[in-house]
Amino acid sequence: xxxxxxxxxxxxxxxxxxxxxxxxxxxxxxxxxxxxxxxxxxxxxxxxxxxxxxxxxxxxxxxxxxxxxxxxxxxxxxxxxxxxxxxxxxxxxxxxxxxxxxxxxxxxxxxxxxxxxxxxxxxxxxxxxxxxxxxxxxxxxxxxxxxxxxxxxxxxxxxxxxxxxxxxxxxxxxxxxxxxxxxxxxxxxxxxxxxxxxxxxxxxxxxxxxxxxxxxxxxxxxxxxxxxxxxxxxxxxxxxxxxxxxxxxxxxxxxxxxxxxxxxxxxxxxxxxxxxxxxxxxxxxxxxxxxxxxxxxxxxxxxxxxxxxxxxxxxxxxxxxxxxxxxxxxxxxxxxxxxxxxxxxxxxxxxxxxxxxxxxxxxxxxxxxxxxxxxxxxxxxxxxxxxxxxxxxxxxxxxxxxxxxxxxxxxxxxxxxxxxxxxxxxxxxxx
Ligand SMILES: *[C@@H]1O[C@H](CO)[C@@H](O)[C@H](O)[C@H]1NC(C)=O
Numbered sequence: 001x002x003x004x005x006x007x008x009x010x011x012x013x014x015x016x017x018x019x020x021x022x023x024x025x026x027x028x029x030x031x032x033x034x035x036x037x038x039x040x041x042x043x044x045x046x047x048x049x050x051x052x053x054x055x056x057x058x059x060x061x062x063x064x065x066x067x068x069x070x071x072x073x074x075x076x077x078x079x080x081x082x083x084x085x086x087x088x089x090x091x092x093x094x095x096x097x098x099x100x101x102x103x104x105x106x107x108x109x110x111x112x113x114x115x116x117x118x119x120x121x122x123x124x125x126x127x128x129x130x131x132x133x134x135x136x137x138x139x140x141x142x143x144x145x146x147x148x149x150x151x152x153x154x155x156x157x158x159x160x161x162x163x164x165x166x167x168x169x170x171x172x173x174x175x176x177x178x179x180x181x182x183x184x185x186x187x188x189x190x191x192x193x194x195x196x197x198x199x200x201x202x203x204x205x206x207x208x209x210x211x212x213x214x215x216x217x218x219x220x221x222x223x224x225x226x227x228x229x230x231x232x233x234x235x236x237x238x239x240x241x242x243x244x245x246x247x248x249x250x251x252x253x254x255x256x257x258x259x260x261x262x263x264x265x266x267x268x269x270x271x272x273x274x275x276x277x278x279x280x281x282x283x284x285x286x287x288x289x290x291x292x293x294x295x296x297x298x299x300x301x302x303x304x305x306x307x308x309x310x311x312x313x314x315x316x317x318x319x320x321x322x323x324x325x326x327x328x329x330x331x332x333x334x335x336x337x338x339x340x341x342x343x344x345x346x347x348x349x350x351x352x353x354x355x356x357x358x359x360x361x362x363x364x365x366x367x368x369x370x371x372x373x374x375x376x377x378x379x380x381x382x383x384x385x386x387x388x389x390x391x392x393x394x395x396x397x398x399x400x401x402x403x404x405x406x407x408x409x410x411x412x413x414x415x416x417x418x419x420x421x422x423x424x425x426x427x428x429x430x431x
Contacts, residue, residue, distance in 0.1 A: 039112045039300055042271070046263055046303030050077055050106040050130070050138065057113045059083050059122065064178075067143065068134065068170040070162070075138035076171060077105045077130040082123040083113065092127040093211070093422060094175055094184035098168075098192030100217075100401075101160075101314070102252065104137055104307035105130035107189070107401045110300050117187070117401070120411045126418075127179060131171045133163045133195070135251065137259055137307040147251070156250025159316035159329045160191055164198025172209055183211050183425070185418050186356070189400055190369065191313070193218040197326075200356060201349040210356040212385075212421035214414055216400045217369040218360050220351070220377050222321045224370040241315045241332070254308015266302030270295075285398045292392070294404045301402055326351070355382040357424070359417050361410060362387070363395035385421075388413075 039045045045053060054061040054077065062078040081089055097108050097118060108118040108130055121128045132138035135156065140147045145155040176182060188196045193215040200207050244250070253262075270280035272295070280298050312329065319330050327348045331337050334344035341347055358381050362374040371389065378387040390399075390409050399406055 071143040072134040073141035095126040100190030102306035106304035150248040153250035159312040164195035266299040270298035368397040
């Protein structure tokens, strides 16, 4: 459902091509001002990439490349300090902010200064690190595997198990070496929370590296999921992967071409003048309550999301639903499982091993991360500080990154909780 409608319209958008992004971009560049708040130019913000966004709005930016133990080259964006407040360089507490499925670091930037989570954290005095998981638009690189090789698809044989088990350790170690900070906050959104659970259950020694785990729309169990597409996917999970890999599809809507398609689509159909804008809204956020969704921003959101993923990431979520177990990736073949895991069925992730102080945040209207599943997760984690509903009744999965009121509903409270976790840590270390 998520992007199905837009996918169907994609061909039309590229064929139509009546908008001229380049001409409009040139015009837009003339109007840009570094001190702007919100988005001061929709077309421009849809076309430039995440580093371009940060620079445009006058924030300090570093682009790092982190190599994983298995050779993936991850692009990590860092905003080391604020622009208006806390604007001097210096040692600051680190906030590692990890994106969701089909997402990227850009999702924490698109709402613009004053609103987007990355800028709000930088202004609050945090050293903000925004990684990109293997395979997305910014991390489609490997030391020796080719993401565009349609033969073996070796590059695409990973799920969020590898993102948690291999990407996150490389990123965390890189941050420690680079900043000298031994501990950091981890803020995960959706699949970003899943990856954290994978990391700390498989490698519990990493718990010690985190001051707090702020889980936004956490995804682990799907016992109460009402998302029909996922239910259908789950039925055909084992067939789907075989078919996709045989056809040469290891990737879902990623790379430069898809980004251009979605950007063109967003600019053409989702702008304020388009009579199709309501359709864009319905395709992306559904037909529910959208009073706090700023429709004007749609071309910017669609210009940066989806950002690509491996097909296996989706398959792995389908397995969780089908087998009703939050377990490692099932390779279908019991012997492959046996070789990799020492058992014919993949082992469950042991959530009791996750001892980082956990703060779970959920939206009451989020069908992707059902609140009953979030409560269950809170019970099973080793050190849950609290499970917090976002106040607005209609807060949904997309409001965490796109909600016009995300700052007042969530981000400001998040920062209060991070500070209280820092104080608790200081007290403990003094005892
Ligand atoms: C919606 O976004 C546009 C463009 O960034 C901005 O000018 C406008 O103020 C926003 N509307 C609200 C209600 O925040």
